[in-house]
Amino acid sequence: MHLFSPSPPSDPDSDAVQHTAMSAYPVRNPKARDWLAHMLEESAPAAVKVPSWLKRIGDTQEPGRCPIMEHLHPGCPNEESLFDFYSIDDGTLGPTAVKDVKRAKGWRMERFGNAMVHFSSLGPSESEHLLNAFDWHSLGDGVVVDVSFTRSVDVVLR
Numbered sequence: 001m002h003l004f005s006p007s008p009p010s011d012p013d014s015d016a017v018q019h020t021a022m023s024a025y026p027v028r029n030p031k032a033r034d035w036l037a038h039m040l041e042e043s044a045p046a047a048v049k050v051p052s053w054l055k056r057i058g059d060t061q062e063p064g065r066c067p068i069m070e071h072l073h074p075g076c077p078n079e080e081s082l083f084d085f086y087s088i089d090d091g092t093l094g095p096t097a098v099k100d101v102k103r104a105k106g107w108r109m110e111r112f113g114n115a116m117v118h119f120s121s122l123g124p125s126e127s128e129h130l131l132n133a134f135d136w137h138s139l140g141d142g143v144v145v146d147v148s149f150t151r152s153v154d155v156v157l158r
Helices: 021-028 030-047 050-056 067-072 082-088 107-121 128-132
Strands: none
Touching: 021 030, 030 067, 030 107, 050 067, 067 082, 082 107
């Protein structure tokens, strides 16, 4: 089966992949690939834990007690920060560990750094469509909390 193949396939028995522009981007850009991996393996799974975590833990100043650490290194010492974990992980810790695959310590820190380089190279993004897509007045006197850690404010109450 070919997920991406030329139309018509020039060689149906070939294992070659014909990318679209969208699928080729992370293949050709290692920093984009690192950003994608960071978002899908670390940030997104931790983000879905935020509501239950806030109910269970609430406000804390202990770096080891946050959703991303709960996802990546459950049971870690309360004083262990995300960057401590990134520097010690050798690929054998957490839910993204692959059996019998060991990596150099700091591989995750390097990937995070590459992801941030890529993210910061994208420039500003427009989010007017997000603002217009929701009926903010329906919230009444509610408070909106943005936990997306974006580089710009994406949520503005009007």
